[in-house]
Amino acid sequence: MATFSTRYSRLRDNVEEEPNSSAFDEIIMKQEQIIRDQDEDLELVGRSVNTLKHMSTKIGDELNEQAVMLDDLGNEMDTVDSKLNNVMKKIAKLTHMDDGKCTCSQT
Template identity: 85%
Template structure:
């Protein structure tokens, strides 16, 4: 009876040892995962700092634009009309130049296609 009890106790100890080995492996895996999570958090902290700096820059620029808009709204009618006319002219000029470039590229491409058809 004592031999059987000793054998049972030894088996229980072996089972517990195996379980402890598995627990140790799990703890080791969790340790490596926590290191990776820490590294990821460090990288994201840097990205958040960069984003914060970019937001500060955008905020500063937006403040400047808002001040300019406020200045425009306080102009007398003649000056406001002149400013808006100038803005329209600049936009129209930009669109015209952009459209002209597209038309030139299209005509160049069309000329190549006609030359291929003639040959």
């Protein structure tokens, strides 16, 4: 087991080297100003985040409404497609008679 010998020396009591209370007060004032500045910046960030939250909620609502409208449009398109197919079948039936004759009337 190794033994370490540490030598200690006494610090000199020198009143001139000790910082005075005005230096501490100045440091504390600077720190408090930094904290106030940070608080102001955080308030701005908080307001921006709140604004973004409201905007994203509005965008989400709008997207939901448009999704419903697109679903309705898709359903209407399916109905129109079905009706159009029926009409096309009827037209094909009229133009291709079983006896090979085409009967079309023009008014």
